[in-house]
Amino acid sequence: MSTLTRRAFLSVAAGMGAASLVACSTPATTPLVLGCGEAGGSYLEFGHLLAAATRSSSVVTVSPLATEGSIDNLRLLQERAVDLGLSLVDSAADVGNDVVAIGRVYQNYLQCIVRADAGISQVADLAGRTVSLGAPGSGAASTARRVLDASGVIAAAPGRPKTVERTFREAVADVAAARIDAFFWSGGVPTPQISELAQQVPVMVIDTTPALSVLSARFPDVYAATTIPSGVYGAARAVPTIGVANLLLARADLADGLARALVDALIDDAPGLVPPDALGIQYLTPASLIDTSPLALHPAAERRYRERYG
Numbered sequence: 001m002s003t004l005t006r007r008a009f010l011s012v013a014a015g016m017g018a019a020s021l022v023a024c025s026t027p028a029t030t031p032l033v034l035g036c037g038e039a040g041g042s043y044l045e046f047g048h049l050l051a052a053a054t055r056s057s058s059v060v061t062v063s064p065l066a067t068e069g070s071i072d073n074l075r076l077l078q079e080r081a082v083d084l085g086l087s088l089v090d091s092a093a094d095v096g097n098d099v100v101a102i103g104r105v106y107q108n109y110l111q112c113i114v115r116a117d118a119g120i121s122q123v124a125d126l127a128g129r130t131v132s133l134g135a136p137g138s139g140a141a142s143t144a145r146r147v148l149d150a151s152g153v154i155a156a157a158p159g160r161p162k163t164v165e166r167t168f169r170e171a172v173a174d175v176a177a178a179r180i181d182a183f184f185w186s187g188g189v190p191t192p193q194i195s196e197l198a199q200q201v202p203v204m205v206i207d208t209t210p211a212l213s214v215l216s217a218r219f220p221d222v223y224a225a226t227t228i229p230s231g232v233y234g235a236a237r238a239v240p241t242i243g244v245a246n247l248l249l250a251r252a253d254l255a256d257g258l259a260r261a262l263v264d265a266l267i268d269d270a271p272g273l274v275p276p277d278a279l280g281i282q283y284l285t286p287a288s289l290i291d292t293s294p295l296a297l298h299p300a301a302e303r304r305y306r307e308r309y310g
Helices: 006-016 019-025 042-054 070-078 139-150 168-176 192-200 209-218 256-268 299-309
Strands: 030-035 060-065 084-088 099-115 130-132 162-164 182-187 203-206 223-228 239-251
Touching (some): 042 060, 042 084, 042 099, 042 239, 042 256, 070 099, 070 139, 070 239, 084 139, 099 139, 099 168, 099 192, 099 223, 099 299, 139 182, 139 209, 139 239, 168 182, 168 192, 192 203, 239 256, 256 299
Parallel strands (some): 030 060, 030 084, 130 182
Antiparallel strands (some): 084 239, 099 182, 099 203, 223 239
16 A cells, blocks of 8 residues: 655545544545654554555555654644554653544664764763754654753763754665764664665664663653664664654544454454564553553543453
């Protein structure tokens, strides 16, 4: 299934309105637009997989929309420009009650990628360097700012890093050309474009977990310690990093039948919703799907989980 471009989608949406507004009066399969993320990222890949999983549904179909990521998706949801959105839990934690969760779908790995020849081995070494936080409107950029702040690097003037915001593809190209020293990325592992970068120039992932205790004190129950397995991007050893859960979100007024159908897709098609090359922790299990704290589950989704799992 092809990805909707923002311009194409908005031109259609102007004439149709968001699909969820007419769900209750539409007898046929209801199409829902899912705000995803950048090309090459886990969000857009998951969107395509969910679209494939719902293609044969008699209730709902999903169309992925390329966006800038979590914060962009939250804005589009609240503006009623999309029906569903993917978001990092830390970006969504303070959203209003009009946005609810359908499920906790998988974990992102916060990846701080540096050139192996840059002399950077820890977050503190980013002082004085040029670092891309992520794309404007992305959850990765928000998380990266929190990590740098919790690490004390931002406060270390005049040696603070020079932070810029680049799309994922721009950041990969800029590291390859040595125009920047490092970039943050939040996604699955391995991310194919970073694997390709590692074939061009040696790169390293640096440990971000020294910031975890401060982050956890400031933002309880949002961040977790995790590990990028050895061998990813050529690493000889596993690298500790910070994990952030991803939520599939909707507005609270999404029709109950659509919420139920989405839950069924997450449960019944769970194996097909995990990219075949993904390593490490994945969600889409009974215990984790319903763990969407601090966001509430859509009431119909919560009832459906109870019906399916008891």
